[in-house]
Amino acid sequence: MEFHHVSVLRSETIDNLMTDPNGIYVDCTLGGGGHSRALADRLQPGALLIGLDQDADAIAAASARLEGIVCRHRLVQRNFSSLSDVLDEMNIDAVDGVMFDLGVSSYQLDTPERGFSYMQDGPLDMRMDRSQNKSAYDVVNTYSEADLYRIIREYGEERWAKRIASFIAAARREKPVERTEELVQIIKHAIPAGARKDGPHPAKRTFQAIRIEVNDELGILRESVEAAAHRLKPGGHICVITFHSLEDRIVKQAFKLMATDCICPPDLPVCVCGHKAILQKKSHVIVPSEAELEQNPRARSAKLRVGIHL
Structure with missing residues (x-):
């Protein structure tokens, strides 16, 4: 299946990200390369575009999509939590812009054998990096009932x-629960019929929760966003697109902390923390326009937050 993904808030992201057409930029969630291609089309030959993704299929698809661009580019199969290591390996101290698109790609959702979708039957997988050991099968079949409850409640807000x-x-x-359709039927039986009449698909929140647990999406997010901001040049921009409230809350709090000088308790007469703001x-x-939502309903929950290095 072709790696297809509709990039959300594409022009808004690139407008807010790019400061120097000859600069260095990092796409931390390369996906199918939609945002990177839009950025590369506005860069000069002297620029460098670095793309990270833990999914080998995404790297292959983005490589094809970026054929013919004039700027230099390097694609690396790594999780975005490795951003600082990747830059160190390339002997790059600071960059002009970093972007994160935290959504699951349309390709991953629409490819049944990847196991992300509650709309199509497939193996319980949900691994973005298919070389890792833990899959959705392991979460569903080996986690204690108490841990399943915690994950579904906290990550799925179910x-x-x-x-x-x-x-x-x-x-x-x-x-053992082995297939996505089996899990969907279990969830439907668990939720009273009256509660299933309105709102999103009854399995949506539980599948989201399990996917987050499998890929440790929230565990690495705050540290990765903060690390990315610290690698910006003065005046460099960071753009983060989120798709659910948990992600957005983490990014919002990270931006707020990095935009604050003193973080001492308010009752202290003088500052002792030494914390200095690095971000404005x-x-x-920024949210999608009505025109974008008509073309891509999956963009409905997207939010773009932008920070500028001081």
């Missing part, structure tokens, strides 16, 4: 988390 965890635990006592955050959050 009100029926306790019943869903209980139903999963009961089902796997009969046989743009006050408004």
